Amino acid sequence: MTVNKNIGFAALFLLGLLAPVLIYPVLVMKVLCFALFACAFNLLLGYTGLLSFGHAAFFGLAAYAAGHALKVWELPTLVGLVFGTVSAAALGWLFGLLAIRRQGIYFAMITLALAQMVFFFLMQSSFTGGEDGLQGVPRGTLFGLDLADDMTLYYVVFIICAAAFWLIYRTINSPFGQVLKAIRENEPRAISLGYDVGRYKLLAFVLSAGLAGLAGATKMLVFTFASLTDAHWHMSGEVVLMTILGGMGTVLGPVVGAGVIVSLQSELADKVGSLVTVIMGAIFVICVMAFRRGIVGEAMALYRRMVGEKV
Amino acid sequence: MNGPQAMTQDIILETQGLVKEFKGFVAVNDVNLKVTRGHIHSLIGPNGAGKTTCFNLLTKFLEPTRGSIRFNGNDITKERPERIARKGVVRSFQISAVFPHLTVLENVRVALQRKMGNSFHFWRSEKCLDSLNDRAMELLTEVGLEEYASLVTVEMSYGRKRALEIATTLALEPELMLLDEPTQGMGHEDVNRVMQLIKKVSANRTILMVEHNMKVVSGISDRITVLARGSVLAEGTYAEVSADPQVIEAYMGSEQGGH
Numbered sequence: 231m232t233v234n235k236n237i238g239f240a241a242l243f244l245l246g247l248l249a250p251v252l253i254y255p256v257l258v259m260k261v262l263c264f265a266l267f268a269c270a271f272n273l274l275l276g277y278t279g280l281l282s283f284g285h286a287a288f289f290g291l292a293a294y295a296a297g298h299a300l301k302v303w304e305l306p307t308l309v310g311l312v313f314g315t316v317s318a319a320a321l322g323w324l325f326g327l328l329a330i331r332r333q334g335i336y337f338a339m340i341t342l343a344l345a346q347m348v349f350f351f352l353m354q355s356s357f358t359g360g361e362d363g364l365q366g367v368p369r370g371t372l373f374g375l376d377l378a379d380d381m382t383l384y385y386v387v388f389i390i391c392a393a394a395f396w397l398i399y400r401t402i403n404s405p406f407g408q409v410l411k412a413i414r415e416n417e418p419r420a421i422s423l424g425y426d427v428g429r430y431k432l433l434a435f436v437l438s439a440g441l442a443g444l445a446g447a448t449k450m451l452v453f454t455f456a457s458l459t460d461a462h463w464h465m466s467g468e469v470v471l472m473t474i475l476g477g478m479g480t481v482l483g484p485v486v487g488a489g490v491i492v493s494l495q496s497e498l499a500d501k502v503g504s505l506v507t508v509i510m511g512a513i514f515v516i517c518v519m520a521f522r523r524g525i526v527g528e529a530m531a532l533y534r535r536m537v538g539e540k541v
Numbered sequence: 542m543n544g545p546q547a548m549t550q551d552i553i554l555e556t557q558g559l560v561k562e563f564k565g566f567v568a569v570n571d572v573n574l575k576v577t578r579g580h581i582h583s584l585i586g587p588n589g590a591g592k593t594t595c596f597n598l599l600t601k602f603l604e605p606t607r608g609s610i611r612f613n614g615n616d617i618t619k620e621r622p623e624r625i626a627r628k629g630v631v632r633s634f635q636i637s638a639v640f641p642h643l644t645v646l647e648n649v650r651v652a653l654q655r656k657m658g659n660s661f662h663f664w665r666s667e668k669c670l671d672s673l674n675d676r677a678m679e680l681l682t683e684v685g686l687e688e689y690a691s692l693v694t695v696e697m698s699y700g701r702k703r704a705l706e707i708a709t710t711l712a713l714e715p716e717l718m719l720l721d722e723p724t725q726g727m728g729h730e731d732v733n734r735v736m737q738l739i740k741k742v743s744a745n746r747t748i749l750m751v752e753h754n755m756k757v758v759s760g761i762s763d764r765i766t767v768l769a770r771g772s773v774l775a776e777g778t779y780a781e782v783s784a785d786p787q788v789i790e791a792y793m794g795s796e797q798g799g800h
Contacts, residue, residue: 397664405654405670406663408643412651415640422600422638423652423713424626425660433661 246388255384256452261492262391263449268472268484269398270441275470276479277402278434279414283338283466284325284345285442288318290461291348292443293450297364298357300451307370307377311390311447318443319436321348326435330428342463349461363457367450383452390448394441399481401437410434442469471510475517477524486525553578553717553747554599554630559608561594561771568594570771572608576717576764581739581748583758586768587791592751593635595768596721599749600632601625612717631715635722635751637702639709641695645686648694648705649677652712677712684708684738700731704738711742718742720750724757736760759783767791 249258267289274280296314299305305313329340352358359365369377377383401407412420413427420427450456459465468491476487491510498506521528554576561569569591576582584592597603599610601622609618612630620628640648653673654660662669681687684704689697694705703723710718723739724732736757739748743761752758758765759779767774767782769791775782782788 400666401663403667404663404665405657405659405667406661408647408651408654408667408670409660411643412640415642416638418602418634419638419640420651421602421622422626422632422634423709424623424631424655426621426623430661433663437663 243392246392247385250381250384255380257493257496259384259387259452260449260496261489262387263445263452264469264472264488264492265485266391266394266448267442267445268469268476268488269395270438270445271469272473272478272484273398273401273441274434274438275473276483277407277414278410278431279417280330280431280435281334281338281470282325282329282341282435282438283463283470284341284343284348285439285469286461286463286465287325287345287348288322288439288442289446289449289465289469290352290456290458291321292318292446293456293460294352294358294364295443296447297367297450297456300370301364301367302357307372307451310370311444311451314447314450315440315444318446319440322436322439322443323432325439326432330431330435342466345461345463345466349458349463352461353458358456358458361458363455365455367454367456369451369454377451387448387452390444394444395485398441402481406430406433468510471514473524475513475524477527477530480524480526480530483524483526490525551578552576553613554749555611556599557609557611559595559598559610560606561591561598561603562606567771569598569605572768572771572773574766574773576747576749578747579745580763581743581750581761583762583765584749584751584768585753585758585765586774589770590768591771592768593721594771596632596719596751600630600719602632626713629714629716630719631710631713631717632719633706633710633721633723635725637699637706639694639702639705641693643694644690645681645692645694645697645705646674646677646690649680649709649712650674652709653677680708680712681705683711683742685734698731700727700734703727703731703735707735707738707742715746717747717749720748720752722751722753724752724754732757 271282271285274282292314295317296310299310299313300307325341325344328344329337332340353360369383371377372386375382375386377386409420409425409430413430417427446460472487472491473484475490476485477483495506498509502509517524523531552575554574556572556574559569559572560567572595584595586592594603598605601620605618609616611617612628617625617628640651643651650670650673653676654670659665659669678687678690681690684707686701686704686708689701694702697705720739724735727735732754740761762779764777765779765782766776767788774791775785775788
């Protein structure tokens with residue numbers, strides 16, 4: 231099983247290295263950024279059992295923070311990305327403190343309300359450019375590499391996402407991850423074993439927010455602008471859709487979900503226009519009604535059934 | 542209470558005037574409970590007598606309206622539930638409390654893991670938990686589950702889940718175990734097995750349990766407290782409380798109206 235897994239990851243890694251040769255690199259980078267965003271979100275929904283409806287705030291804030299650092303403060307690209315990530319993690323800490331004492335729908339509503347406050351802050355502030363967004367952010371250089379070139383940038387983005395993906399995978403399979411799963415499975419029992427579950431949830435929330443921020447900052451670098459779309463509640467909904475469609479609580483589910491949604495959106499945008507939203511809605515309904523475990527979840531269940539029958 | 546040393550030497554848990562009110566309804570009313578160290582102490586009573594509420598108060602899953610709780614002579618009335626667990630008072634739940642999608646071994650290991658102090662280490666591989674496997678297997682062997690160690694818990698029978706729950710609780714080496722209806726919903730054989738198991742694990746520790754099955758209560762309890770409508774109705778050995786007319790009435794209804 232672990233051998234299979236390693237082969238699978240190696241194949242994905244190779245695919246990631248070859249992808250920009252076959253497909254338009256900016257599209258692949260977009261998929262990668264959203265895949266990271268969804269994986270960060272899944273750490274919370276799939277492995278801790280917390281449904282946040284405000285993750286766009288981290289994604290969007292990090293995009294603006296990194297953009298501002300690069301464009302106005304003219305800081306190096308790496309510093310800008312780190313600044314975006316840290317800002318999102320700090321905001322995550324604040325959100326977490328306020329939200330984790332509540333559960334289920336109340337938790338979701340508090341995160342949504344806080345994210346709306348962040349949205350209005352970004353809309354009203356002068357440094358964000360309001361409705362126009364923050365445009366013309368220079369990509370700069372990284373270790374002497376000129377990131378203005380899409381191919382060069384692609385491999386930088388790929389490495390960032392691969393490293394973040396590894397960190398998420400490690401977190402899921404760490405002593406900390408074990409406690410998170412225990413909390414997801416049976417919170418009162420985790421408390422009765424002496425775990426201060428609030429602190430574990432808070433750390434999970436901060437990690438998830440920080441990584442969502444890294445995704446937002448990286449996406450800003452790819453498109454050289456940050457806009458209100460990144461922080462809008464639609465974005466929070468989209469990441470829920472990606473995660474559930476791909477399979478929450480599976481390692482690869484969010485990656486698949488992000489791939490499907492982003493490529494559908496870019497394929498359909500010129501053909502059906504605003505009907506895209508309707509199609510996305512229909513996909514979500516079908517997913518929730520017919521295959522709740524998501525694409526990867528259902529595939530794994532099928533695989534297990536087949537292997538199980540052989541034995 | 543002067544001279545707490547002398548008073549509390551053999552009393553592990555003591556409540557004084559414990560009251561829990563829910564909007565206009567008194568679920569637990571002035572309960573004074575004393576649990577002697579080393580005993581298996583049963584809490585019985587008709588449905589709605591406040592037994593589970595009592596448990597929730599003792600482990601601070603609920604906040605008492607009034608009254609105090611002392612464990613080993615120390616006031617724990619204001620402690621948070623996870624702190625109570627760390628002090629050595631560990632509870633089980635009425636509905637089997639396992640982590641269904643973890644393996645049987647992982648269930649026990651999660652309980653052992655906290656003391657390693659690496660539970661916030663998200664950057665380390667869970668392989669560093671493997672050093673706990675031997676101890677986890679010992680505990681599983683103690684409850685007769687060693688051959689199911691690698692099974693995903695959700696696939697086990699109900700009786701075995703309850704046994705796993707006991708193994709997980711034992712992993713914390715609690716001084717005082719609180720078991721909430723450990724044999725509820727079990728078939729005859731499982732009841733016997735769990736009863737023997739409770740007897741076995743009660744060595745060197747104290748057990749307070751809520752139980753409906755009178756065979757279990759009479760079979761292994763050293764002392765019994767009968768609750769009815771939130772108050773203590775009687776206390777004593779099985780022979781004493783089962784002969785108490787008030788207890789009989791509480792269980793059977795009034796003498797002429799019982800059905």
